[in-house]
Amino acid sequence: MMATDSDFTQRLAALAEAVEAELDRLLSDRAPAGEIVRPARLTGAMRYAAMAGGKRLRPFLLVESALACGGSEAAALTAGTALELVHCYSLVHDDLPAMDDDDMRRGRPTVHKAFDEATAILVGDALLTLAFDAMASDTVHPDAAVRIRLVTGLARASGVGGMAGGQALDLEAEGRHSPDGRPLQLDDADIRTLQAMKTGALLAFATEAGAIAAGATEDKRAALLAFGKALGAAFQIADDILDVEADATALGKATGKDAERGKATLVGRLGLDGAKAERDRLARVALEALAGFGPEADMLRAALRFTVERRH
Amino acid sequence: MMATDSDFTQRLAALAEAVEAELDRLLSDRAPAGEIVRPARLTGAMRYAAMAGGKRLRPFLLVESALACGGSEAAALTAGTALELVHCYSLVHDDLPAMDDDDMRRGRPTVHKAFDEATAILVGDALLTLAFDAMASDTVHPDAAVRIRLVTGLARASGVGGMAGGQALDLEAEGRHSPDGRPLQLDDADIRTLQAMKTGALLAFATEAGAIAAGATEDKRAALLAFGKALGAAFQIADDILDVEADATALGKATGKDAERGKATLVGRLGLDGAKAERDRLARVALEALAGFGPEADMLRAALRFTVERRH
Numbered sequence: 343m344m345a346t347d348s349d350f351t352q353r354l355a356a357l358a359e360a361v362e363a364e365l366d367r368l369l370s371d372r373a374p375a376g377e378i379v380r381p382a383r384l385t386g387a388m389r390y391a392a393m394a395g396g397k398r399l400r401p402f403l404l405v406e407s408a409l410a411c412g413g414s415e416a417a418a419l420t421a422g423t424a425l426e427l428v429h430c431y432s433l434v435h436d437d438l439p440a441m442d443d444d445d446m447r448r449g450r451p452t453v454h455k456a457f458d459e460a461t462a463i464l465v466g467d468a469l470l471t472l473a474f475d476a477m478a479s480d481t482v483h484p485d486a487a488v489r490i491r492l493v494t495g496l497a498r499a500s501g502v503g504g505m506a507g508g509q510a511l512d513l514e515a516e517g518r519h520s521p522d523g524r525p526l527q528l529d530d531a532d533i534r535t536l537q538a539m540k541t542g543a544l545l546a547f548a549t550e551a552g553a554i555a556a557g558a559t560e561d562k563r564a565a566l567l568a569f570g571k572a573l574g575a576a577f578q579i580a581d582d583i584l585d586v587e588a589d590a591t592a593l594g595k596a597t598g599k600d601a602e603r604g605k606a607t608l609v610g611r612l613g614l615d616g617a618k619a620e621r622d623r624l625a626r627v628a629l630e631a632l633a634g635f636g637p638e639a640d641m642l643r644a645a646l647r648f649t650v651e652r653r654h
Numbered sequence: 655m656m657a658t659d660s661d662f663t664q665r666l667a668a669l670a671e672a673v674e675a676e677l678d679r680l681l682s683d684r685a686p687a688g689e690i691v692r693p694a695r696l697t698g699a700m701r702y703a704a705m706a707g708g709k710r711l712r713p714f715l716l717v718e719s720a721l722a723c724g725g726s727e728a729a730a731l732t733a734g735t736a737l738e739l740v741h742c743y744s745l746v747h748d749d750l751p752a753m754d755d756d757d758m759r760r761g762r763p764t765v766h767k768a769f770d771e772a773t774a775i776l777v778g779d780a781l782l783t784l785a786f787d788a789m790a791s792d793t794v795h796p797d798a799a800v801r802i803r804l805v806t807g808l809a810r811a812s813g814v815g816g817m818a819g820g821q822a823l824d825l826e827a828e829g830r831h832s833p834d835g836r837p838l839q840l841d842d843a844d845i846r847t848l849q850a851m852k853t854g855a856l857l858a859f860a861t862e863a864g865a866i867a868a869g870a871t872e873d874k875r876a877a878l879l880a881f882g883k884a885l886g887a888a889f890q891i892a893d894d895i896l897d898v899e900a901d902a903t904a905l906g907k908a909t910g911k912d913a914e915r916g917k918a919t920l921v922g923r924l925g926l927d928g929a930k931a932e933r934d935r936l937a938r939v940a941l942e943a944l945a946g947f948g949p950e951a952d953m954l955r956a957a958l959r960f961t962v963e964r965r966h
Contacts, residue, residue: 376807377815378851384814384822435779440771459752463775464822467747467782471813474786478805486799493790493805495688501783502696503689510696510776539690 350644357405357419358398364423365392368476387457387465388472392430394448400425400548403573403645407552407566410639414556420481421492421555425548427473428500435466436509470500483555492551499547508540515606528606534575536606541581542574549573549642565631569642572628577649579621582607584652586614625650662956669717669731670710676735677704680788699769699777700784704742706760712737712860715885715957719864719878722951726868729794733804733867736788737860740812743781746774748821782812795867804863811859820852827918840918846887848918853893854886861885861954877943881954884940889961891933894919896964898926937962 345353369389373380401422408418437444437452438459445455454462476482477493498504515526515536528536538546549570553563585600586609600607609617628646632639657665681701685692713734720730749756749764750771757767766774788794789805810816827838827848840848850858861882865875897912898921912919921929940958944951 373815374810376810377813377819378855379819379847380815381819381822381826383826384819388814431779435775438772438775440775460750460825461822463747463750463752464818466779467743468814468818470779470782471809471818475806475809475813478802478809486797486802489802490790490798490805493802494787497783497787497790498686498688501689501787502700502780503685503692506776506780506783507689507691507693507696510693510773513772514693514695535691543690 345640345644350641350648353641354397354402357402360419361398361401361423361426362393364419368423368472384464384468387453387461388469390456391434391453391465392427392469394450398426400429400544403545403548404552406641407549408556410635410642411553411556411558411562417482418552418555420476420479421551424473424477424496425544427469427476429544431466431469432505434462438462488554491554495547495551499543504539504543508536511536512540516604530611533606533608533611537575537578541578542571545574545577546570565634569628569631572624572631573646573649576621576624576628579608579617580650580652582609583617621650657952657956662953662960665953666709666714669714672731673710673713673735673738674705676731680735680784696776696780699765699773700780702768703746703765703777704739704781706762710738712741712856715857715860715882716864718953719861720868722947722954723865723868723870723874730864730867732788732791732793733863736785736808737856739781739785739788741856743778744817747778750774800866803866807859807863811855816851816855820848823848824852828915842923845918845920845923849887849890853890854883857886857889858882877946881940881943884936884943885958885961888933888936888940891920891929892962892964894921895929933962
């Protein structure tokens with residue numbers, strides 16, 4: 343039996359609550375062995391940044407991928423929370439004045455507005471650092487070799503050849519760093535690479551890491567990685583479509599914030615209908631990647647539907 | 655036979671060259687498995703930040719601590735380079751306008767001056783991320799459990815309860831973040847804690863990590879940790895003394911840049927003579943921690959002399 347949208351929504355909410363509890367534990371003001379003191383102001387700002395709600399999609403994907411491979415939820419939850427810490431750090435740094443210069447996120451002042459810029463930089467640094475501490479912890483897996491593999495995978499999905507590199511390419515594409523201040527001209531393949539790095543890498547690693555944490559076969563790991571990659575790409579196109587359509591509804595025009603910023607998107611390259619067709623094609627690719635799984639992957643299938651059809 | 659200062663200087667230079675080669679390898683523009691593409695501009699900026707020379711004291715301490723415990727130099731070199739990546743990231747972020755706002759470092763424009771602020775933020779993020787990739791790599795140790803211990807130790811020395819937390823306390827102490835803009839009043843113990851976090855944690859972890867990487871006994875690990883802690887504290891006082899004396903020489907007055915910034919130092923609390931006595935006391939503590947080691951720790955003893963007596 344397929345997971346209904348309501349099953350999915352309930353499961354997503356339940357896991358988000360579990361992630362919140364895990365974040366609460368990791369962001370305790372008590373310093374564990376090997377630390378000296380956790381300064382109250384910085385710890386508070388980290389909690390403000392990380393515990394602001396949100397769908398917790400990355401931990402959800404990791405946990406459900408692990409369960410689809412017969413893994414344990416408790417172990418996958420810590421690994422998933424490590425990914426969430428990386429995601430939260432990236433939002434704090436992306437919001438900085440020198441980056442996207444956003445004052446608000448999820449209806450609250452961004453960290454540099456609620457605190458100050460220096461604190462926001464340190465909050466991001468410390469959340470990223472804590473992510474590796476969490477991923478290395480023995481609750482993730484009894485075998486250190488598995489944890490090392492996850493630590494390496496997290497570093498590669500997040501760093502210069504993954505998320506951070508994608509953000510750098512995005513700033514270049516917006517013309518923020520080209521010598522003449524003009525946006526780089528990106529073709530379809532460039533945009534896909536940029537998005538595969540900026541948002542795709544961590545989403546794809548979420549599903550792959552679930553398989554690794556569960557000790558899945560190489561086939562299942564590859565299948566879940568392929569699923570995560572296609573889902574990540576579909577997610578980004580859906581996001582770009584949303585930007586245009588939300589704006590079209592609100593302002594009666596068909597250009598969104600992305601276009602104003604000179605952001606290169608597949609909507610801009612393929613048109614709205616072309617982008618929707620590409621999003622749906624990617625969703626089919628993602629679904630096919632799960633062909634070897636039975637009902638144990640139904641929550642992942644539901645997450646895919648949610649991703650493609652989301653309205654906010 | 656004791657290592658002479660010239661032995662030490664030669665050894666420091668030789669290891670710095672080996673670290674440079676290791677950085678060159680880690681900062682290749684070819685993406686390893688698990689990464690997508692390394693963007694040329696970001697990779698170039700990371701190389702600019704990390705390969706700017708420098709003493710490479712942290713890798714030196716890690717390698718020499720490993721050798722003092724019978725470990726291998728090649729393995730310790732990768733672990734030491736991971737620490738150097740963390741050190742380099744911290745300099746890039748500390749130099750940012752929102753932090754210490756420094757335009758020059760080692761005679762060259764800082765990263766945000768040579769490139770731009772957004773790139774400098776991403777350079778720091780990506781160097782920090784790469785440090786964990788390096789520490790997890792199998793060249794560090796064949797046993798994944800040892801690498802996991804090093805990854806966890808690196809995270810704790812660098813994060814909210816270590817280096818990043820120390821930088822946050824330092825900004826608070828300078829009055830950058832207190833509600834009325836006035837410097838916090840710190841007593842001796844507060845200053846020691848701040849310095850143990852900001853500069854001490856990574857130096858102390860360098861010597862401890864050398865012992866861990868070499869598979870040393872628990873006694874030797876504890877001894878090297880104690881050595882690194884005392885050396886780190888002496889290093890910071892020597893630095894603060896240097897700030898006052900360099901300034902006194904240059905400007906004929908006895909207050910340095912630190913005092914202007916309202917930075918809390920033990921020189922400010924104990925006076926110049928008191929600070930020198932404390933520095934020398936800490937050097938004796940460090941030396942005593944090595945009592946159980948023979949000539950195999952002579953390079954560490956020489957590093958201590960260099961640290962305490964340094965003139966620049």
